[in-house]
Amino acid sequence: xxxxxxxxxxxxxxxxxxxxxxxxxxxxxxxxxxxxxxxxxxxxxxxxxxxxxxxxxxxxxxxxxxxxxxxxxxxxxxxxxxxxxxxxxxxxxxxxxxxxxxxxxxxxxxxxxxxxxxxxxxxxxxxxxxxxxxxxxxxxxxxxxxxxxxxxxxxxxxxxxxxxxxxxxxxxxxxxxxxxxxxxxxxxxxxxxxxxxxxxxxxxxxxxxxxxxxxxxxxxxxxxxxxxxxxxxxxxxxxxxxxxxxxxxxxxxxxxxxxxxxxxxxxxxxxxxxxxxxxxxxxxxxxxxxxxxxxxxxxxxxxxxxxxxxxxxxxxxxxxxxxxxxxxxxxxxxxxxxxxxxxxxxxxxxxxxxxxxxxxxxxxxxxxxxxxxxxxxxxxxxxxxxxxxxxxxxxxxxxxxxxxxxxxxxxxxxxxxxxxxxxxxxxx
Amino acid sequence: xxxxxxxxxxxxxxxxxxxxxxxxxxxxxxxxxxxxxxxxxxxxxxxxxxxxxxxxxxxxxxxxxxxxxxxxxxxxxxxxxxxxxxxxxxxxxxxxxxxxxxxxxxxxxxxxxxxxxxxxxxxxxxxxxxxxxxxxxxxxxxxxxxxxxxxxxxxxxxxxxxxxxxxxxxxxxxxxxxxxxxxxxxxxxxxxxxxxxxxxxxxxxxxxxxxxxxxxxxxxxxxxxxxxxxxxxxxxxxxxxxxxxxxxxxxxxxxxxxxxxxxxxxxxx
Ligand SMILES: Cc1cc2nc3c(=O)[nH]c(=O)nc-3n(C[C@H](O)[C@H](O)[C@H](O)COP(=O)(O)OP(=O)(O)OC[C@H]3O[C@@H](n4cnc5c(N)ncnc54)[C@H](O)[C@@H]3O)c2cc1C
Numbered sequence: 215x216x217x218x219x220x221x222x223x224x225x226x227x228x229x230x231x232x233x234x235x236x237x238x239x240x241x242x243x244x245x246x247x248x249x250x251x252x253x254x255x256x257x258x259x260x261x262x263x264x265x266x267x268x269x270x271x272x273x274x275x276x277x278x279x280x281x282x283x284x285x286x287x288x289x290x291x292x293x294x295x296x297x298x299x300x301x302x303x304x305x306x307x308x309x310x311x312x313x314x315x316x317x318x319x320x321x322x323x324x325x326x327x328x329x330x331x332x333x334x335x336x337x338x339x340x341x342x343x344x345x346x347x348x349x350x351x352x353x354x355x356x357x358x359x360x361x362x363x364x365x366x367x368x369x370x371x372x373x374x375x376x377x378x379x380x381x382x383x384x385x386x387x388x389x390x391x392x393x394x395x396x397x398x399x400x401x402x403x404x405x406x407x408x409x410x411x412x413x414x415x416x417x418x419x420x421x422x423x424x425x426x427x428x429x430x431x432x433x434x435x436x437x438x439x440x441x442x443x444x445x446x447x448x449x450x451x452x453x454x455x456x457x458x459x460x461x462x463x464x465x466x467x468x469x470x471x472x473x474x475x476x477x478x479x480x481x482x483x484x485x486x487x488x489x490x491x492x493x494x495x496x497x498x499x500x501x502x503x504x505x506x507x508x509x510x511x512x513x514x515x516x517x518x519x520x521x522x523x524x525x526x527x528x529x530x531x532x533x534x535x536x537x538x539x540x541x542x543x544x545x546x547x548x549x550x551x552x553x554x555x556x557x558x559x560x561x562x563x564x565x566x567x568x569x570x571x572x573x574x575x576x577x578x579x580x581x582x583x584x585x586x587x588x589x590x591x592x593x594x595x596x597x598x599x600x601x602x603x604x605x606x607x608x609x610x611x612x613x614x615x616x617x618x619x620x621x622x623x624x625x626x627x628x629x630x631x632x633x634x635x636x637x638x639x640x641x642x
Numbered sequence: 643x644x645x646x647x648x649x650x651x652x653x654x655x656x657x658x659x660x661x662x663x664x665x666x667x668x669x670x671x672x673x674x675x676x677x678x679x680x681x682x683x684x685x686x687x688x689x690x691x692x693x694x695x696x697x698x699x700x701x702x703x704x705x706x707x708x709x710x711x712x713x714x715x716x717x718x719x720x721x722x723x724x725x726x727x728x729x730x731x732x733x734x735x736x737x738x739x740x741x742x743x744x745x746x747x748x749x750x751x752x753x754x755x756x757x758x759x760x761x762x763x764x765x766x767x768x769x770x771x772x773x774x775x776x777x778x779x780x781x782x783x784x785x786x787x788x789x790x791x792x793x794x795x796x797x798x799x800x801x802x803x804x805x806x807x808x809x810x811x812x813x814x815x816x817x818x819x820x821x822x823x824x825x826x827x828x829x830x831x832x833x834x835x836x837x838x839x840x841x842x843x844x845x846x847x848x849x850x851x852x853x854x855x856x857x858x859x860x861x862x863x864x865x866x867x868x869x870x871x872x873x874x875x876x877x878x879x880x881x882x883x884x885x886x887x888x889x890x891x892x893x894x895x896x897x898x899x900x901x902x903x904x905x906x907x908x909x910x911x
Contacts, residue, residue: 279869280867321907322907380799381791381799381801384771408794408812409775409791412774413774413775416757416759417762420762420766428755429757431856450854452853453754454663454753455663455665455751455752457852458852459851459852459853460849461848461850461851473859500771501773501801502802503800504788504799504801506793506800507797507798509796509798514796515796518796519795519796521908521909543908574906575902575903575906575908595906597884598899604886609886610884613902614884614887614898614899615884615885615886616896616898617886617887617888618890618892622892623892623899624896626891626893626895626896627896627899627900629896630893630897
């Protein structure tokens with residue numbers, strides 16, 4: 215670019231003449247459009263020019279955007295990035311105490327229950343700003359979670375050994391006992407979820423000789439409780455088959471229900487790795503995990519199935535669909551149209567008037583994504599859509615969408631899986 | 643017919659049973675999970691099942707406990723204790739006196755604190771392994787039991803545990819048989835004497851109240867301006883977040899899907 219500044223006297227004239235038709239657009243071009251509508255008058259009074267508010271839109275009409283940004287498009291982009299940057303980075307160098315959390319990490323990721331629990335842990339850790347505590351997360355086995363710090367983890371103890379995979383409560387308990395010995399956290403928090411934290415947490419409590427609070431769903435600071443056992447917190451715990459609440463001082467070990475606290479969203483934490491001081495003792499496990507047992511996916515209730523292959527009006531080859539579901543080991547679902555047309559039984563219908571499903575993976579084959587259907591799949595983690603119409607709502611919801619004929623894509627998928635199994639059989 | 647002691651030693655099982663609570667009427671009944679535990683024990687060949695309960699004996703609990711007798715038992719061992727005493731020492735004492743091979747309990751009680759801690763405390767005290775959420779006992783052989791454990795989402799996992807062990811049963815176990823009225827009336831509640839009952843001092847200090855309805859979580863929209871809030875409230879399905887494969891061959895599409903299924907680990911091997 216040349217260094218010479220070129221002047222456009224006509225433009226400058228229009229910029230001075232605020233009654234000119236093109237005044238605002240010229241100001242915008244000249245980069246002076248920041249405060250054309252407001253200025254401080256000579257007497258210290260704010261002067262406004264209501265005509266200069268807004269900008270000329272693409273169709274030549276004046277547009278007024280009161281969101282604060284001048285232009286609609288770029289302004290929202292700017293706020294979007296600002297929102298993601300506004301999370302405050304927090305590092306706690308010398309924590310006064312530790313709050314240990316053992317998330318379930320079902321499927322290798324933090325579940326929403328785990329996030330709530332980390333939110334609860336942050337409440338405990340950050341209660342006294344002068345003496346902040348750190349949240350220590352103990353993770354077992356391999357995981358694919360990247361945003362641990364964003365969920366509120368300051369310290370991370372990760373044991374990726376194979377010995378902790380599957381059902382290994384004894385090995386995991388040994389680790390927690392070692393953490394107790396080395397790091398002596400002030401609080402232990404586990405999710406009260408079947409087979410995850412519920413099992414491990416009760417073992418831990420029995421080992422530590424602590425009486426845990428189970429089914430905790432509320433936590434309040436309470437000076438009275440501080441006097442008694444030093445925790446300074448009172449919790450509300452569900453008991454007696456969900457019919458009674460118990461208000462009690464928070465013990466060292468607490469097992470909390472889902473939605474016990476809001477997940478962390480405003481801060482980012484360091485998630486610094488820590489290690490145990492002493493190597494773990496090798497222990498002989500009395501419980502051996504022989505691996506999962508194949509269950510008939512058709513027998514699994516739709517509401518609790520983890521993997522659903524769902525058919526809609528776009529499915530023509532029903533034989534192929536059933537075959538694909540069987541081969542993939544998926545539970546079958548359907549849209550209302552497919553059910554009404556008699557291709558699928560009524561109890562397979564997904565949606566507002568059918569079943570609300572909670573699958574980890576939901577594959578929608580030839581389903582347009584009517585709002586009644588989308589309601590039913592709100593809590594699914596990953597949605598895959600196979601559809602011919604690239605503009606339909608299911609594609610917007612989907613994490614992965616394949617545009618194409620359902621029958622052909624399913625057929626290709628079946629062939630691919632069969633091929634792979636064949637190769638594996640030959641290799642074995 | 644007498645079983646050969648060498649070849650097929652009988653399997654001593656103790657099922658811990660509690661007084662349940664009907665979810666609607668609140669009346670005493672056999673606890674659902676405990677009844678499932680009894681059913682699980684009954685289904686095992688050569689099982690010698692003994693029922694054990696610790697607690698108060700009054701009209702309500704008598705009727706509830708007889709519900710278990712109606713599943714085909716002559717007697718139930720009862721450790722009589724005053725209200726709100728700690729049952730763990732008493733149960734541990736009885737179990738240590740006549741150690742069975744398997745102890746089966748429900749996951750959580752239907753009354754009181756219902757913390758579900760009892761089997762864990764017993765396991766810790768006796769030093770036995772504990773397996774939670776058992777759906778089926780497939781077999782007992784050579785001091786090892788093969789079990790099916792119920793996982794969430796209707797899945798099952800096969801485990802082996804060294805005996806003696808404690809198993810807990812939840813609602814995934816097979817449904818219990820009906821309780822027959824006649825045997826329930828005829829059965830005996832055999833009172834067993836143990837040492838002094840230990841009162842549960844802590845429980846008395848807590849405030850107990852009927853369960854409050856938990857507040858529904860609101861979707862909090864963090865937006866700086868009214869425009870952003872409106873957009874968040876009016877937004878339909880979010881676009882642009884997912885990957886869209888347009889104009890690919892079915893094979894390429896299938897490959898992408900297969901990759902995702904594998905990443906999520908839902909595909910059966
Ligand atoms: C009160 C009420 C309650 C309802 N409750 C429910 C409910 O609970 N559950 C529910 O599902 N619906 C419900 N509905 C119906 C809902 O509004 C829709 O009509 C229905 O979900 C549409 O089903 P669909 O997507 O299978 O069919 P369509 O809308 O016909 O969509 C078919 C899709 O398949 C695609 N397609 C067609 N051929 C092919 C091909 N060869 N290959 C690939 N893609 C192809 C099309 O592009 C289209 O996107 C309800 C409606 C009402 C009024």
